[in-house]
Amino acid sequence: MNNINENKLLEIKDLRVSFFTPAGEVKAVAGISYDLGYGEVMGIVGESGSGKSVEAYSIMGLLQSPGEIIGGSITFEGEDVLAYSDNQMVDFRGNKVAMIFQNPMTCLNPVYTIGNQLTEALRAHNKDISAADAHKKAVEMLELVGINNIEKRMKQYPHEFSGGMRQRVMIAMGLICSPKLLIADEPTTALDVTIQAQILELMKDLQKKTKMGIIFITHNLGVVAEICDKVSVMYAGRIVEQGSVNDIFYKPAHPYTLGLLRSMPRVDAEEYERLIPIEGTPVDMCCPPEGCLFAPRCESCMQICLKKSPPYVELGDGHRSACWLRVQENMNNKEEQANG
Amino acid sequence: MDDKVLLQVQNLHKYFHVKGMKGPGVQAVENVSFAIKKGETLGLVGESGCGKTTLGRTILRLHEPTKGQIIYDGKTIYDSGNLEIAELDANGNQVLDKDGKPLTKKSKKIAVDMLPYRRKMQIIFQDPSASLDPRMTVGEIIGEAIDIHKLTRSKTERLEMIKSLLSDVGLNTEHANRFPHEFSGGQQQRVGIARALAVKPEFIVCDEPISALDVSIQSQIVNMLEDMQNELGLTFLFIAHDLSVVRHISNRIGVMYLGALVELGESYELNKHPLHPYTKTLLSAVPVPDPEKSRARQRIVLEGDIPSPMNPPTGCRFHTRCPYAKPICKEAIPEFKEYDKGHWAACHILD
Numbered sequence: 282m283n284n285i286n287e288n289k290l291l292e293i294k295d296l297r298v299s300f301f302t303p304a305g306e307v308k309a310v311a312g313i314s315y316d317l318g319y320g321e322v323m324g325i326v327g328e329s330g331s332g333k334s335v336e337a338y339s340i341m342g343l344l345q346s347p348g349e350i351i352g353g354s355i356t357f358e359g360e361d362v363l364a365y366s367d368n369q370m371v372d373f374r375g376n377k378v379a380m381i382f383q384n385p386m387t388c389l390n391p392v393y394t395i396g397n398q399l400t401e402a403l404r405a406h407n408k409d410i411s412a413a414d415a416h417k418k419a420v421e422m423l424e425l426v427g428i429n430n431i432e433k434r435m436k437q438y439p440h441e442f443s444g445g446m447r448q449r450v451m452i453a454m455g456l457i458c459s460p461k462l463l464i465a466d467e468p469t470t471a472l473d474v475t476i477q478a479q480i481l482e483l484m485k486d487l488q489k490k491t492k493m494g495i496i497f498i499t500h501n502l503g504v505v506a507e508i509c510d511k512v513s514v515m516y517a518g519r520i521v522e523q524g525s526v527n528d529i530f531y532k533p534a535h536p537y538t539l540g541l542l543r544s545m546p547r548v549d550a551e552e553y554e555r556l557i558p559i560e561g562t563p564v565d566m567c568c569p570p571e572g573c574l575f576a577p578r579c580e581s582c583m584q585i586c587l588k589k590s591p592p593y594v595e596l597g598d599g600h601r602s603a604c605w606l607r608v609q610e611n612m613n614n615k616e617e618q619a620n621g
Numbered sequence: 622m623d624d625k626v627l628l629q630v631q632n633l634h635k636y637f638h639v640k641g642m643k644g645p646g647v648q649a650v651e652n653v654s655f656a657i658k659k660g661e662t663l664g665l666v667g668e669s670g671c672g673k674t675t676l677g678r679t680i681l682r683l684h685e686p687t688k689g690q691i692i693y694d695g696k697t698i699y700d701s702g703n704l705e706i707a708e709l710d711a712n713g714n715q716v717l718d719k720d721g722k723p724l725t726k727k728s729k730k731i732a733v734d735m736l737p738y739r740r741k742m743q744i745i746f747q748d749p750s751a752s753l754d755p756r757m758t759v760g761e762i763i764g765e766a767i768d769i770h771k772l773t774r775s776k777t778e779r780l781e782m783i784k785s786l787l788s789d790v791g792l793n794t795e796h797a798n799r800f801p802h803e804f805s806g807g808q809q810q811r812v813g814i815a816r817a818l819a820v821k822p823e824f825i826v827c828d829e830p831i832s833a834l835d836v837s838i839q840s841q842i843v844n845m846l847e848d849m850q851n852e853l854g855l856t857f858l859f860i861a862h863d864l865s866v867v868r869h870i871s872n873r874i875g876v877m878y879l880g881a882l883v884e885l886g887e888s889y890e891l892n893k894h895p896l897h898p899y900t901k902t903l904l905s906a907v908p909v910p911d912p913e914k915s916r917a918r919q920r921i922v923l924e925g926d927i928p929s930p931m932n933p934p935t936g937c938r939f940h941t942r943c944p945y946a947k948p949i950c951k952e953a954i955p956e957f958k959e960y961d962k963g964h965w966a967a968c969h970i971l972d
Contacts, residue, residue: 328836328837445926446926474863474907476926478905478906478920478922478923482920500836501836503915507908507909507912507915526912527912540837541836541837544837546840546866546868547909547911553889556844558837558838558839558840558841558844559841562805562808562838563835
């Protein structure tokens with residue numbers, strides 16, 4: 282069990298992030314754990330405010346005040362990321378882990394050309410590279426992400442690019458230092474479905490070529506089904522269910538996951554079926570209720586759910602769910618075994 | 622749903638003039654014609670910038686049309702004049718002459734005062750937080766519509782009406798004294814819906830009412846709109862870019878590309894047997910929340926981006942990205958024709 286870290290690209294254990302606001306402590310991420318192997322694509326699904334972006338920002342060391350990591354560990358290729366010095370962090374960011382953001386317009390600098398920004402990313406991490414080499418590498422990257430007419434495009438500014446093209450530039454910029462892990466924070470949410478399809482195809486293609494690990498943050502379950510190997514479903518700062526993509530879609534073991542799947546109209550449905558929504562509204566993170574945070578919206582809520590936070594129940598092959606229903610099932614099974 | 626046509630749009634154009642530019646400017650809506658029956662939901666889908674929102678607003682004359690005709694409940698509310706239009710009977714069917722050819726006539730310019738029609742035609746906007754005045758309480762927001770149309774005689778009656786509207790959309794009556802920022806996105810959208818319902822309209826343009834909401838809230842709003850339609854007999858023009866939601870809620874779907882309507886048909890029929898190549902790509906681009914199905918299927922990925930509506934391609938507007946484009950597509954604008962019963966499309970390849 283000693284070499285377990287060597288097979289894992291990223292390991293997060295019991296990560297806790299809180300925001301200390303005038304209204305009190307907001308536990309944006311309240312103890313999440315997962316690991317990611319080389320070349321794996323992990324989807325993180327959740328509503329807005331569920332803490333999925335905060336968790337990504339803490340991996341990148343981009344958390345801003347009043348946000349603070351108050352516990353847990355982040356291990357990247359066996360090294361403790363949280364213990365990095367500022368200089369080490371600069372090397373880590375970009376070189377080993379890159380991030381692409383939801384809105385490509387606000388993430389590109391409007392007063393520099395695309396070529397300028399791409400080569401800047403490269404030269405910031407590699408001081409020895411010559412301007413000509415950096416230019417060559419930037420052209421290669423743009424070619425990789427499918428941009429035509431590159432020499433002209435290199436001299437253009439972000440406003441001259443369409444939304445889909447800007448997102449391609451963002452991906453090129455993220456990949457230019459060949460990172461081992463790419464964090465994609467809702468990269469297709471701001472795009473049209475046809476452009477989203479283009480970007481997803483591109484990311485699948487790049488993932489095959491480069492064998493990098495991807496953390497794909499989204500609220501679109503359709504996108505998850507298409508691109509991810511593993512899925513973590515987040516609700517109110519916790520991972521409520523985790524498993525392979527097939528486990529999550531075909532054997533959902535948490536009422537929230539089930540609710541999400543049932544509340545979506547399916548594009549392959551044969552006829553009209555009324556949607557089954559999850560009633561109620563997301564938790565107010567300033568004053569969360571006791572017990573399971575999903576309990577107020579849960580249709581199978583029990584007495585214990587309102588009092589105690591549920592533990593994880595392992596359902597085999599890395600599939601686990603934090604729900605008292607599963608705990609009860611387990612106990613019943615054990616009783617049956619003892620009796621039988 | 623009965624067979625009476627509530628809203629009829631004929632050859633509607635909307636151009637936005639661009640300062641310092643020659644030519645017609647941005648051609649946001651180009652020659653769109655369709656009819657909506659009473660109690661029906663017509664869905665409109667298309668990429669951003671295809672003119673679906675502009676079309677919705679032009680129908681309500683929030684934008685003045687450039688050319689075309691809008692008929693609401695048998696009365697012409699806008700006519701740009703001098704149009705060659707087919708003569709229609711009360712049911713919206715074409716009147717034929719002795720030889721069986723449709724009769725045409727020249728129209729007169731008409732632009733009616735919209736105030737009485739505002740009571741009948743309403744809109745729900747996409748961004749709930751931007752469409753509610755932050756300095757007005759929810760009660761004032763809903764009450765404003767009641768005041769403008771003088772729907773109540775006394776203050777108590779007005780308050781009762783506001784309360785009943787709030788409870789209709791699933792909010793508490795004491796929410797009337799709160800400001801929009803005190804609500805979540807889903808609740809704000811409920812306020813927007815209550816405001817639209819305040820004047821007891823017959824027809825509502827739903828302009829991407831759920832796009833800004835969380836997944837778990839979206840289905841709540843969709844179900845609520847469906848219930849309201851059943852109870853109040855409303856007619857919807859439902860605009861969205863999410864095909865799965867549009868298909869779920871609509872009786873018929875219109876697909877728009879670069880200002881033009883390219884296909885119109887019954888929603889399940891259109892999903893099963895799409896005619897236009899653009900509809901096919903749009904359908905194949907929607908991610909399916911089922912890992913095995915979504916990985917097994919073949920997807921048509923369009924090359925490039927949507928062209929600028931300031932300078933749209935000649936002929937069929939889709940020919941620059943169409944995988945099946947032929948030389949004729951570049952030259953002639955395809956006619957919007959009925960290929961199956963109630964299933965219309967505009968494409969040369971289908972001929």
